[in-house]
Amino acid sequence: MIPLLSVSGLRVGFGRDPRANEVVRGISFDLADGETLAIVGESGSGKSVTALSINRLIDFSGGRITGGSMKLKRADGSLFDLTKASEPQMTGIRGAEIGMIFQEPMTSLNPVLTIGAQIEESFRLHRGLTGRQATSAAKDALDRVRIPDAARRLKYTPNQLSGGMLQRVMIAIALACNPRLLIADEPTTALDVTVQAQIMALLGELKRETGMSVIFITHDIGLVAGIADKVMVMQNGQAVEQGELNQLLDRPGHPYTRHLLRDVPHFANGRATRADGKRDENAGMNPALKVDGLVVRFPLKSNVFSRATGAVHAVDGIDFDLMPGETLAIVGESGSGKSTTAKAVLGLVRSTRGSFSIETNSAARSARPVQMVFQNPYASLNPRLTIESILAEPVIATGGRVDAGTKAAMASLLERVGLPANSLQRYPHEFSGGQRQRLCIARALMLNPSVVVLDEAVSALDVSVQAKVLELLVDLQREFGLAYLFISHDMAVVERIAHRIAVIYAGQIVEIGKAASVLSQPRHSYTKKLIAAVPTIDRRRERFELDTRQMPSLVRPQGFEPAPARWEAFGEDHMVRVEG
Amino acid sequence: MNYLLRRLATFPLVLLGVSVLVFVAIRMVPGDSITAMLGTEAGLLTPAQRDALAAYFGIDQPWFVQYWRWIGGILRGNFGISVTYGRPVLDVVLERFPLTLELAVLSMIIALAVGMPAGIYAATHSEKPSDLGVRVIAMIGQSTPSFVLGLLIIYTLSAGFGVLPAMGEFAPLWQDPLRNLSQLILPAVTLGFAFAASVTRIARSAMLDVLSDDYVRTARSKGASARSVIWRHALPNALIPVVTLSGIEFGYLLGGAVIVEQIYALPGLGRMVLDAILQRDYALVQGSVLFIAFNFMIVNLLVDLAYVALDPRIRLGEQ
């Protein structure tokens, strides 16, 4: 049987001399009708360029196809080489025969047009529908992606919808004209884990309904286990291995595939937690950080003249303690208040109520015992300062002088975090993301802190880099006896580093306890849902449940106080907030 | 709505600042209404004559009394009497305003009608010779002083072709639209040339930015044609900087275009203010500057409202 799409020897280059600057270097694969191909790779592997080459959008990003062919079987059965298509021919194919969804739903929809108009456009372009017909088709399309209240939502502009909703809209647009091929380029990477599960479930259902073929691009090999028929692993512009899903996952042939499967954090339901740092080893010591009844509220005013009418309860009564040498992970989805908690601990946002006590367990500790590593290694280093100035800043800030001793400390820290010794005179942009995050860690350690707050510190990194940074963090923790407050939404990462886990939902901790216990036996309904949504290599072809529940509003009337929490204990060190 | 009220609430504050600034500044300039009227002959006046004239011009009181009276009058809707025109300031200003407004609107129409297509064309032909051509013309436009362009136009038309729009007797739009347009088209072109050049450059760079945005890629992935991508998807998103620029330019033009009004002998606000300064017509200077400042603020407000209309993401009043 003739495959729907047959790519052979595809080469794509950029710049003035595309041949000398190839990013995709000879990719071949076949995709049958109704089949799902997952292309897995890290950034720079050429996976997205491959995807964009198929519908020739790469032409608009400065790319040029320098070789190979891409034969598409058209609706009438004829074969058509996409590499030779003219732009007018491609406008007829895009949307009609090849649909595409992108990574960032927030930026991929036109901000100034209503979503209705954007969906209708597809019908207008390929079905010739106009006016009421187009509107009603658009409504059907929204219904199809399970958006409730579709008729009203047609009039919304993208900023009025959440990321998950927008990705559904994107899917509705891509599938509006029932293309036979859907290209999904990291469609869930920017989304929360429960939302990701919803989108994956939706894609699965739609695929079954329509029988289309899908090319699914991702960096998360765990995610494809649930959806793909075939997997292609890419590295440096080449396919290092491709094959049937089970075969590739169970018997990986190429070392890189093995690396992706083994060395990279995958969620294992609490089986991969750390064995060191038992709490009782530290019995009798004071906690490095103790947080009592932390409350952060942002007043809401309806206008300048009036008093506050309500408040956003971003953090609503959080208590925990953190022992030296221990990692407490705070997990939750965006908007849950986990980052606000971190910032309150650092004093970056003013807490409305609550107390912190910070213990320093060594006489030599500095005046700033709590330090932070931020999520985005690109944004947290001033691009205009040399590494030396960046590392010197904490010293200067605490009244120190940059002398030979400081320089020696910088050099040894750089070496310790695995950066070349000549880094001091260089600028941040000369380093990769992982290296920058190492720099941030080194900077945080310049002041000999006892507590380091890691706010999504590895989330922006490539998976294999993630693993290495996590290793470094564990090593440093052992070496310096650091206490980590590790804030993350990524269960797989949390599993690798946390001793204890606090699950936070709507500004409150709902479950806290030993990592293995919380991850393997979640008690709170939210924790259960969260853990169920995490993709794993183990759960292949599992169907996700569709669920459109959203986080409750955090806006409360003036003077509102939450009811005091009641806790229930499960075994040693595992507490769950009583629901209802 | 709230935002609108809040913005309007800052108006009196800013206008108060403007009023103090103009009041003090115009009085700090040496010379007064008397020397403005009599010139060197003012030296022939006896002290009693001087006092009588000072009382006539209302400049016999201390500054703060004059200021207090002036502000008090404004609060009652009385902007004072212009000594040059012998009429209420507001009447004089409002009589000049339609021309200034019309000229500003015409120049903006020319600027947008020429600048937008040119900018879009340049952006979609980026780094090609045609793009370069458009950019060079735009830069020439931006670098030609308006008096040079104005004088060249007048000279070329009158000496070269023996034609010139009717100068001096200005016909308001509602009396004789054809004559009015014939009088305003050249000044509008003179002003619009530089304005169009700025619009071209801003439109070009905004379009270039927008064309690399994700949603443009989305539109292409739907199979939208190049034209539809440009006009339907990219353009509305590229309008914000153009609106910002046009708003600022338009605001300035509403203050009158002194040089162009002078060359083309148009009775607009700019020349009126300049003449009022030269003739030390204090009430008129003060009143018209307040008026101009008020218009400028209104235009700024409209620009902000236009942002909201153009881009649903923008929420006014959020910092």
Next chain:
Amino acid sequence: MINLTGRLLSGITLAAMLGIATVSSQAATLHMAWSQDATGLDPHKQTAFSSLRLLELIYEPLVRVDASLRIVPAIATSWEFSKDGKELTFKLDPKAKFQDGAAVTSADVKASFERILDEKTGAAARANFLSIAGIDTPDAATVVFHLSQPDAPILTAMSDVNAAIVPAAEIKAGSIGTKAVGSGPFKLDKWDPNAKEVLSANKDWAGGPTGVDGIEISVLPDEAAILAAMRTKQVDFALLNDPLVATLVPKEASLQLNRVPVLAYHVLQLNPSRKPMTELKVRQAISCAIDRQEVLDTASLGEGKVTGPLTIPALATDPSQLFCYKRDVEKAKALMKEAGLADGFSATVIGATGEPPTAAAEAQVIQSQLAEIGIKLDIKMMELNVYVDAWLKGDFDMAIALNGGRADPYTMYNRYWTKAGNLQKVANYIDDTLDSEMQKGRAETDPEKRKAIFTAFEKHLAEMSPWIWLYTSYSYTAQQKNISGFVPTPTGTLFSLSKVTIQ
């Protein structure tokens, strides 16, 4: 863009496109343009050149001066001084009527002069009429002025529109300055300051019918634009200030340039109260170092005449007779040396921007000429009012000025060079000879004797060099060649527009 248009369209289509081709053919209306507008309508208070030119068409004084500066009748048909020169009697024209229809009577004359003399009015010309002790009106057509001393120049002073006769009723109503009701050849129908004036012929004018039905004056602030408007026949008649523009007019076949030397004079005012100009030798050195002809040639393209202090043709002395009117740098250097300033000195010269248009150019030529004898001049150009303020306070080392002339030398100069002169502070130079010559000239009525007195005055003034008189320029009017009947005069008046016709 211009060239492209030129290639695509002929001038005519372009004209049609712009809707211009139909230039008004109402032959009876004279379209006039000037660059500076009148600043007010009160004939007793306005002193600006344009204001006077406008008001002369609307108001009439008792008498007028003609092109050769002789006194001729206006409202008064005849006049005579008493033997002792202390009584001046006028007979009024019985046909004279104000534009509201009322006859001009002796009561109006009396009220007008009383208004000028009243300090509350603030009339600048009051200084010229201080010798008036009383006014009698024996009948409606006769006015008798009683003078406190013989005052020959008073008659010339009365020819000025600043001594115009206004209706007694309007004075009483306090509407002078807001409403223009005169007895002159034209009525002011509309005035839009700094934009335009519309005048219509006064059918009842005692001087007979006017040549045109009306005059429309447009303010075109840029003189190059005035010339452009004349080229395209939009403007029939224009007043020009800038010689750079005026000299372009004769190059146009259809245009005619009228020029007449005027009484006003370009002058470099020294401030003799400031060192080192306190020294006669220094002032004389400056006078000798300046090449007046070169200043004229450069700043005004030679459009004018080098002049001494007296600019009235009948009284003026040939400049070559005056002290150092031929440039003599060696003498200047010698004088500087004698004054102990062989190395020169530094001073600042002030000027008004655009008033006259040649001011900056004159200052620059003088700067360059004085540099040759070691005087370093700094030029400071100022906005007119700022300049006037400094000028009136005498707050300058040197000033470039264009001072107005009068048909009578006493009226013209008593303000500066008599001990009681109002502008003595500006001139800052007290000289017994000058004062006594002025007083003699004031009382003398015999023209020959007056001429001798003022010649002596002029020579002395030039030699003392408190100011360096430079040149008189021309008053320019430009007109289409189908306009006839305009007579330019040294006072600059446009009164003869009343008899101008359009073919």
Next chain:
Amino acid sequence: MRILRAIFGHGSGRIGGCIVAVYLLLAILGLLGLTPHNPITQYRIDRLHAPSAAYWMGTDLFGRDVASRLMAGIGQSFTVAFFSVAFATLAGTVLGLAAAWLGRRWDGVVMRIMDVLLAFPAILLALLIVTVAGPGTWTSVIAIGIVYTPIFTRVVRGPALSLKAREFVDAARTFGSSSSYIVTRHLLLNLVAPLTVQVTLALAWALLTEAGLSFLGLGTQPPAASLGLMLSDSRNLMETAPWLMIFPGLAIMISILGFNLLGDALRDVLDPKTRRAPA
């Protein structure tokens, strides 16, 4: 150095850079008096001489060499442009940083004052300043500087506000860095790029504004030359001696062209967005 090399690697940057460099050279020569003739010496027998071997660009009304005056004028105009823009940059940066960093009430106060200045007609503001202080080079500098201060304040305040919210500023706060350290190292250093672009554009505007002031008789005082003054002095001699308008006119045009090209290049070179590699 890196930036200079980048500019020369940029097409329009190379042209713009060359133009500006040539002008700077001419300006320096003009200011040092190294001109073919003395720019204020009046060769009065050669008045209004058309361009010739002796006078490359002809002579003016006074017989002064136009080419020499052009060089001196470029020196003068560039002096006014540079100092006024320097003034506006300095004042605008200080005010904009203060408004952004201090926030709340200070932000309100500073921005309202800037609103007053912005709402005040610009040419009028310059006119009043010049009439109050009397015309002259430094008054023009102050006048143009004050007119552009609100623009620079806005240019600085916006990015400063967003920089203030960046993570590296948060990071600095966690170490307890002082306000002055954060403002200078983290805010100001990162504002250099937008400021540089704004400065080149403002230089072009300042040249034009100086020409406009001279047209109204409020700019440079004679006999000194500035491009604007030469141009406005030439207007009534346009027919008699067209070279008096052509050369200064071209000089202004080309210099502004140079600044604009350089500004465009700087924007490309300094803007991280255009440096971003294709994904």
